[in-house]
Amino acid sequence: MTQYASRCLSIVAISLLLAACQSAPQQVTNLPTDDLVAALSQLEQSIDRGQLSSAESQLAALQPRAAGDTRLESLQRRLADAYMQQGQSALQRGDLDTASTALAQARSLMPQAPALTTGLDSAISQARSAKQSAAQAAAAKAQAEAAAKEAAARAEQAKQLRLAAERQAAAVQATALPNAPSEPKPHLIDPAAATSVVPLPMLDSQDNEALRQLLDRVAADVVQFDCAVRVQVRQAKDYPWVASLLSARVKRLQPGYALRLVQDLKPDAAPRLLLSPTR
Structure with a gap:
């Protein structure tokens, strides 16, 4: 009988202890933040702010630590897209050098998907061709204008020579003596x-x-x-x-x-x- 009572008391004590644990308020402790998550968040913020050069450096630092991490691959794609947008904006302003640099950065970030940059590459090539054609047309126009000026100068020189010859002839005729014998005059x-x-x-x-x-x-x-x-x-x-x-x-x-x-x-x-x- 005594042994039975002891077992009952033990069960009651354990039950009371479990109830106390469940009802007691849990203490929240500050757990250490995952530094990889923090680094990925910082990289995302740099991309959102348009700090692409800084974001690229952060990406390079994370790649050895998070190779194959889908979160890093997604952010790498976002960074490539941001460079593509930067290239499009530069192309619209006529800044072909900046557009080409942005295109090269996007390609280096997504070498396995070259088709993604084809449109911007083609647009830059067309813009360069148009710029070169305009420069050639301007050079041809300048050359034609120079030739026209030279021709006009030669015509003016010929006119002045003709007028000088006419003045000389008139002066010779005016100084001739009225009664002098006629002699051939050059x-x-x-x-x-x-x-x-x-x-x-x-x-x-x-x-x-x-x-x-x-x-x-x-x-x-x-x-x-x-x-x-x-x-x-x-x-x-x-x-x-x-x-x-x-x-x-x-x-x-x-x-x-x-x-x-x-x-x-x-x-x-x-x-x-x-x-x-x-x-």
């Missing part, structure tokens, strides 16, 4: 010189009207002073044109005159006539 040459040079800048500027007016005076000097003519031109095709114009004017002044013409081809020299009088 238009462009120096009869005392062995050879006189007459520039032909209008050949380069293709000013045919100025060329015709100049050859009118050349023809007069050729007939009056019996000049041999050397035609110095840059291109062979220019010689027949000059020779034809000069011959027509000489025949008009003196139909039976035997014009002496020599071609002198010098591509690097300015066009000109060399007149050598024999009278």
